[in-house]
Amino acid sequence: MTLTAQDMTEIRRDFPILQTTVRGKPLVYFDNAATTQKPRACIDAIKKYYEHENANVHRGVHYLSEIATQHYEDARQLLARFIHAPSPNNIVFTRGTTEAINLIAHGFAEAILQPEDEIIISAMEHHANIIPWQIACQKTGAKLRIVDLHDDTSLNIGHLTSLLSDKTKLIALCYISNTLGNINPIKSVIDLAHIRAIPVLVDAAQSVGHIPTDVQQLDCDFFVFSAHKMYGPTGVGALYATSHWLNKLPPYQGGGDMILRVTFDSATYQQPPHKFEAGTPPIAEVIAWAASIQYLQQLGIEKIQAYEQSLSDELHHQLKLLTFIQLIGTTPTKTSIVSFTHKTAHPHDMATILDDHGIAIRAGHHCTMPLMNYLHVNATARASLCFYNTVEEIETLVRALKMIEALFS
Amino acid sequence: MTPELRALYQEVIIDHGRHPRCFGPMSDATHVLEGYNPLCGDQLKLFLKINHQVIEKAMFEGSGCAISMASASLMAQYLQNQSLDDARKCFKYFHAMVVDKSEPHEKLGKLNILQGVKEYPARVKCATLAWHTLLNALDGKHDIAKTE
Numbered sequence A: 001m002t003l004t005a006q007d008m009t010e011i012r013r014d015f016p017i018l019q020t021t022v023r024g025k026p027l028v029y030f031d032n033a034a035t036t037q038k039p040r041a042c043i044d045a046i047k048k049y050y051e052h053e054n055a056n057v058h059r060g061v062h063y064l065s066e067i068a069t070q071h072y073e074d075a076r077q078l079l080a081r082f083i084h085a086p087s088p089n090n091i092v093f094t095r096g097t098t099e100a101i102n103l104i105a106h107g108f109a110e111a112i113l114q115p116e117d118e119i120i121i122s123a124m125e126h127h128a129n130i131i132p133w134q135i136a137c138q139k140t141g142a143k144l145r146i147v148d149l150h151d152d153t154s155l156n157i158g159h160l161t162s163l164l165s166d167k168t169k170l171i172a173l174c175y176i177s178n179t180l181g182n183i184n185p186i187k188s189v190i191d192l193a194h195i196r197a198i199p200v201l202v203d204a205a206q207s208v209g210h211i212p213t214d215v216q217q218l219d220c221d222f223f224v225f226s227a228h229k230m231y232g233p234t235g236v237g238a239l240y241a242t243s244h245w246l247n248k249l250p251p252y253q254g255g256g257d258m259i260l261r262v263t264f265d266s267a268t269y270q271q272p273p274h275k276f277e278a279g280t281p282p283i284a285e286v287i288a289w290a291a292s293i294q295y296l297q298q299l300g301i302e303k304i305q306a307y308e309q310s311l312s313d314e315l316h317h318q319l320k321l322l323t324f325i326q327l328i329g330t331t332p333t334k335t336s337i338v339s340f341t342h343k344t345a346h347p348h349d350m351a352t353i354l355d356d357h358g359i360a361i362r363a364g365h366h367c368t369m370p371l372m373n374y375l376h377v378n379a380t381a382r383a384s385l386c387f388y389n390t391v392e393e394i395e396t397l398v399r400a401l402k403m404i405e406a407l408f409s
Numbered sequence B: 001m002t003p004e005l006r007a008l009y010q011e012v013i014i015d016h017g018r019h020p021r022c023f024g025p026m027s028d029a030t031h032v033l034e035g036y037n038p039l040c041g042d043q044l045k046l047f048l049k050i051n052h053q054v055i056e057k058a059m060f061e062g063s064g065c066a067i068s069m070a071s072a073s074l075m076a077q078y079l080q081n082q083s084l085d086d087a088r089k090c091f092k093y094f095h096a097m098v099v100d101k102s103e104p105h106e107k108l109g110k111l112n113i114l115q116g117v118k119e120y121p122a123r124v125k126c127a128t129l130a131w132h133t134l135l136n137a138l139d140g141k142h143d144i145a146k147t148e
């Protein structure tokens, strides 16, 4: 089961921005790993909220506040079901993946880490899954260990296994690499880690919305992601954690909403998830995110996955035919994210010239500078596709790349 | 291709980008400074031999996009035997051309070929990297010059 041509016509109408023209040419949006576009359902939900429901949540007994609170908590429930969390209480709303990882890193630095303890990450992590751990290590004297990659850039499980020890306090790993598109064998890693009772954090920023998610089947301890990379608004994301960890970790920020009782000397905190949600949250964004998730559910995440896989196959196939293009990372288990370089044209020159054709890609280090050093490249061009992209758009990219070749050779 | 893009990627720029002039290390440099553009990963190292307030020789090494390499190459060519005063003035003229979008000052000579970059705000940093590095070198700074 995949998306049909009929589905595609409708889907492209559901995303108003796809009708945009850039320098007189139809927009070809291939920068979905940076942020995805929003369906009308999401945009309308924001408008509806501000026009009819705007009020603070958890704070009023008046009509609007009750409606806003209800819709906010409904969104938590929907999200919990979408990733198969046991309860909405396992979902903490954050500003995004970055804040979710910082929340956990802060908690680990406060309550878990001792000097000489170790945190394991991989060589393909986003800065968001590196820097918070560096800070936690600086605070506690713990050490960061980095898992190597094989020549085809796949995760070196043998090396990961060899790093595990009694000192290991956490493994933090991306499900899908935002630079390479690799799908990591996350379930195997979790099983390996749990033999030694080591918790695992999954950076799922690039996976939710593209492949089905079942956090209980994965058996992960932490699972973090951003709304804006799964067709929802910016400024909001979520942390899923097991109840064990949510009870164990200390609050991240203090303020309103996260407390039960406060005196000038002390406070008692709310139960999770509210313990971790200080201050007024991004209410409109959470509610609109729920609208995006419902939109995805209506299409069917399995269908989306199948269609994106066929796009990915076509993209890789087409790029491999271009002798002047080099693909970075050749592992077979990949999504529709591909990094590449040209033999002479720099990625930034490629991006500027592709933009002239209406094609939006990203060029640079993709917030993975250590990975760039590891692979000995300064920068790559990255095309990241999703279910509203088409094979015709891939052909537009290929034509433009051939023009770059003509200009630079 | 739009006229703006054609103006940006002129043959001269692509040629200087691929075959930069004044490229390589310099053993008798009096000033050495590195420049780095964190957004693109463009990096260069500028070598200057300054004697009695005159740049007797300028060379550079590095890697980056066509715009940053061509700009560094054209700048290094321009700097040969320029007084420090003139070099500073030229920085101002160049900056005015690509950032403030003013008409290129006549003193810029063939450096005006880079004026097309003013239509591409995201690429201005590529064109000015070499110039910021130069300014830092003249100001006696020792940190890496950044375009951020």
Ligand SMILES: Cc1ncc(COP(=O)(O)O)c(C=O)c1O
Binding pocket: A033, A034, A095, A096, A097, A098, A099, A126, A128, A129, A174, A176, A177, A178, A203, A205, A206, A226, A367
């Ligand atoms: C794999 C990965 N992790 C973390 C992040 C950070 O996400 P955000 O900027 O939404 O917090 C990103 C986004 O670029 C990502 O791709």
